[in-house]
Amino acid sequence: MNQADAGIRQHIDLVLEAIAAQVVDTNRDPFDINVMHRTACDLIAFYERYWGLSDLSGYSRVIAGCADLAESLACTALMLRYKRQFDAAVSVLDIAYELAPTCLHYLTLKADILREKGAIDAARAVCEQVREIDPNLSELPLVLSQCDVGEQLGPFEEYYTLLQIAHRVRRPSVYLEIGVSSGKSLALAGAETVAIGIDPVTAVPGNLVFVSPENSPKLFRMTSDQFFESADPRAVMGQAYFDMAFIDGLHLFEQVLRDLINLEKYADPDSIVFIHDCLPVNAFIAERVRQSVFWIGDVWKIIPCLKEMRPDLEIVTFPAQPSGLALIRNFDPSSTVLERHFDSIVEHYRQTCLPDHREAVFNLLNVQATTETVFFTSKIALRYGTMETVRCCSETPRSTL
Numbered sequence: 293m294n295q296a297d298a299g300i301r302q303h304i305d306l307v308l309e310a311i312a313a314q315v316v317d318t319n320r321d322p323f324d325i326n327v328m329h330r331t332a333c334d335l336i337a338f339y340e341r342y343w344g345l346s347d348l349s350g351y352s353r354v355i356a357g358c359a360d361l362a363e364s365l366a367c368t369a370l371m372l373r374y375k376r377q378f379d380a381a382v383s384v385l386d387i388a389y390e391l392a393p394t395c396l397h398y399l400t401l402k403a404d405i406l407r408e409k410g411a412i413d414a415a416r417a418v419c420e421q422v423r424e425i426d427p428n429l430s431e432l433p434l435v436l437s438q439c440d441v442g443e444q445l446g447p448f449e450e451y452y453t454l455l456q457i458a459h460r461v462r463r464p465s466v467y468l469e470i471g472v473s474s475g476k477s478l479a480l481a482g483a484e485t486v487a488i489g490i491d492p493v494t495a496v497p498g499n500l501v502f503v504s505p506e507n508s509p510k511l512f513r514m515t516s517d518q519f520f521e522s523a524d525p526r527a528v529m530g531q532a533y534f535d536m537a538f539i540d541g542l543h544l545f546e547q548v549l550r551d552l553i554n555l556e557k558y559a560d561p562d563s564i565v566f567i568h569d570c571l572p573v574n575a576f577i578a579e580r581v582r583q584s585v586f587w588i589g590d591v592w593k594i595i596p597c598l599k600e601m602r603p604d605l606e607i608v609t610f611p612a613q614p615s616g617l618a619l620i621r622n623f624d625p626s627s628t629v630l631e632r633h634f635d636s637i638v639e640h641y642r643q644t645c646l647p648d649h650r651e652a653v654f655n656l657l658n659v660q661a662t663t664e665t666v667f668f669t670s671k672i673a674l675r676y677g678t679m680e681t682v683r684c685c686s687e688t689p690r691s692t693l
């Protein structure tokens with residue numbers, strides 16, 4: 293075990309201890325407790341999947357730390373889910389629900405696991421069962437939207453996988469992320485990268501649930517607008533341009549447009565920008581007003597906008613789960629067209645609606661419906677630099693070391 297791995301095991305221990313200390317409070321809502329356990333299991337699964345750390349004792353600690361049998365069974369189901377043993381997970385949840393029939397979130401979790409397994413009709417049937425008991429259960433819209441994701445984007449990778457490939461292939465010297473949340477996407481950055489995270493709520497050192505075993509990011513607790521106004525991005529980056537950026541902050545079209553305009557000033561011809569949430573699976577999650585936990589707003593409008601206003605940009609949207617990942621490149625820092633027409637662009641696109649048909653949506657959003665990660669890799673490879681960096685993709689991944 294190297295020093296970085298030891299450090300990350302210590303970090304996982306600390307997060308699990310913090311969660312364990314909170315879930316012992318018996319006055320807590322059982323749903324909140326289960327959400328904390330989901331975070332714990334997600335954390336362990338993240339390091340197994342993306343950083344190849346195995347033999348983590350975390351799952352058994354989470355399961356053993358539960359205050360009652362039903363919740364420890366629910367945690368066992370979470371572990372089985374991450375190990376892709378979906379049928380066993382569903383059976384265990386059935387017993388948990390029998391023991392605690394008021395815990396409807398065990399049913400919604402079962403629906404979500406069925407959805408992940410690909411049994412979408414069965415997942416919808418469980419949602420229907422829940423709706424009959426409590427039509428207003430707040431988790432229901434989330435799970436139902438995830439069923440839409442399963443139907444429309446089921447065969448495609450999740451966006452974290454694509455971002456991880458991008459980090460491995462490009463090995464960016466500077467990676468800038470707008471919208472950090474718990475740090476999961478930022479935690480994919482490798483040792484060679486100056487990683488910069490901007491978030492007005494969570495970007496505080498020591499605050500993130502997910503951290504990279506190899507990288508300590510520079511964090512800015514402020515909005516992206518404040519960052520570009522008040523920080524000196526070149527000084528922060530330590531060079532004149534970024535290699536890779538990820539826009540995943542405020543999910544409104546005008547903000548994403550502003551983020552892109554600001555980023556382009558620090559781009560070079562090889563810089564790539566990913567934009568999350570460019571492919572809504574239904575109109576409900578794409579409303580400008582947030583109505584559910586799973587909300588992506590009208591970010592998608594950035595694609596038709598750039599196609600129209602900036603035909604010089606290369607734009608492709610990958611149907612990554614759960615809400616698409618767009619890749620923009622071929623930037624021109626001297627271009628001012630978006631900035632000059634900002635108000636009229638925003639006004640124009642405020643009226644634009646998402647087409648009804650999937651084919652029309654895919655056309656409008658430049659979706660490349662391929663499951664071939666080779667295609668993705670070809671799109672992110674350096675074009676103007678040397679190929680040295682690109683060869684890194686054939687290196688042995690850490691997970692098989």
Ligand SMILES: C[S@@+](CC[C@H](N)C(=O)[O-])C[C@H]1O[C@@H](n2cnc3c(N)ncnc32)[C@H](O)[C@@H]1O
Nearest residue numbers: 471472473476477491492493515516540541542
């Ligand atoms: C969807 S989460 C980011 C998830 C993260 N990138 C990941 O994939 O793991 C969105 C985050 O954007 C942050 N945010 C909201 N408005 C923002 C703004 N104007 N500038 C930067 N971040 C913002 C929120 O606080 C929230 O943590």
